[in-house]
Amino acid sequence: MIDQLPNIRHIAAVAATVAHGSVTRAARAVNLTQPALTQAIARLEKDLGCQLFDREPGGMRPTESALLLAPRAERAIAEIGSPRVTATQIRAFLSLSRAGSYASAAQRTGLSAASLHRAVNDLSLALGERLVERRGRHIALTPKGEARARRFGIAIAELRSGFAEVSLWLGKAGGKIVIGAMPLSRARWLPLSIARFAADRPNVDIAVIEGSHSELAGPLRDGEIDFLLGALREEEALDDLEQAASFEDRPQLVMRQGHPLSKARTIGVADLHRYPWILPSLHTPLRGYWRGMMGGEHADLPHVSIECGSVLTIRELIRESDALTLLSPDQLRVEIEAGLLIGRAPPVPVRRTIGITTRRDWRPTAPQREMIAILQDIAQQIS
Known part of the structure; x- marks a missing residue:
């Protein structure tokens, strides 16, 4: 299982090879030489601990692992928005966006402030957008910077889901489900659901992030949380989120x-x-x-x-x-x-309706779908 954001070119190489079935055409599509593309795939195979392609005279035939990873990789690349963006630049920019200053981001990441500054500047040049601006002693994201931070978060979430699906297929640890929990859900609904899920899927980790809707909606949109449990909101205020009712609370x-x-x-x-x-x-x-x-x-x-x-x-x-x-x-x-x-x-x-909130474009992994199904089943028992 990969913990760090991988090389973006490696991910692009896998997606292109699955799409084109040929090293020559794939290398042309991602602007790499054929040896560089082959090497990129080999490095990712080593990190994942599995073979992604069967090398055949007629081309590169994707294995099941590659077929699981490719759709997630394509979505991640689309969200990142440019083949010139690097994983280092994304990590630097997201660290800065959360810390609010280069000094604080340097303390969190262990990188020097100069390195962070250079990586964020290079990212702005690669995208052709001004991402940050100074406000007094602090750094704030521009509107384009805020949009980019959200898209990068979704890209990371997609890749984590792809790696988790590959890991599960290999019979290894199956990643992590991150649940945003508002107060009511933490009383009975979520604990009962987690207990049942953990018995069925002991190889999948679960993290519960507590907070109010206003505190959790942002991380949900940013891909840091997979789904949110609690009282449902007015639909018109949630244009990019989707709600599913689970039970009625009195x-x-x-x-x-x-x-x-x-x-x-x-x-x-x-x-x-x-x-x-x-x-x-x-x-x-x-x-x-x-x-x-x-x-x-x-x-x-x-x-x-x-x-x-x-x-x-x-x-x-x-x-x-x-x-x-x-x-x-x-x-x-x-x-x-x-x-x-x-x-x-x-x-x-x-009476208030309690339910599950997700991103409209969210594509859950098999364990995430199972967790949602268990939550809905337990909700029926509670109601």
Whole structure:
């Protein structure tokens, strides 16, 4: 399995040879000599630990490994956008885009600031675009730079998927699935799904990145996350993302044991005005559902004394006060079952759709498809 971004020319050589079936035509297509193309393929075969082509008198016949890798390689090359771009330039540019300065990027990569500066300048020349600009002491990406960073991220994600598919075919470790998880998904849905998947696919690693939708949508678009789990958003705000509903969540009023409302036979909207509230930030879906429950945008809303998206923090604040919150009972299931907190139905039913968000052009590997299928199956059991 390859951990570093490989030589772009090597990847292009494999894709061209699969497409043309001839070293001569492939070399012409990627502007390499025939010996250089043959050497590039041999180096990539060594890195992957497998043969990509059967050398025959009539040409180069791709093996199954090459057929798995070639479509990913073609997509990656298209996203990179120029045959003159090198892996070193991409790594330097992405490090700079994340660090915000050459000095910080140098510390993260171990390269000198001068080397990074030279690589980013060479990348700008190769693409014919201004990618960065100075703003005070920091470096910021230009609009074209931001677009390039996103396309490079997608290219890297495609190559990682291609290498993972080859590795799985060879019976080796099958790469990694990176999941962006919003709070609700981490309570029961995702842990149950991971446990089942890990039992079926012990050779595939899983990484869970926690955060809110606003924190995770960018990495999803950049290819750093494979898919995102949580409350679905309005479709018109997600032109480049695709959503699939999984189950319906019904948030409840949550309060401490012994709260004045805990013994009430019924709870009305007027009762909810008498207590402080702890809720997530203003533009989250749950906050919108709360406004609807309380009478809508123009209603006289109770004061939200604390804005917080951390379930752990909310749990402790609720236990120590008469504050109320609106949360899925799954997120506080242990505390509710232990009698530390109480969940009550809200005066107006609240429902939100939970699901999976992916890039519209995402092409999952077989393990990624299996993980999605398991998530949808577990979601049906939960609902």
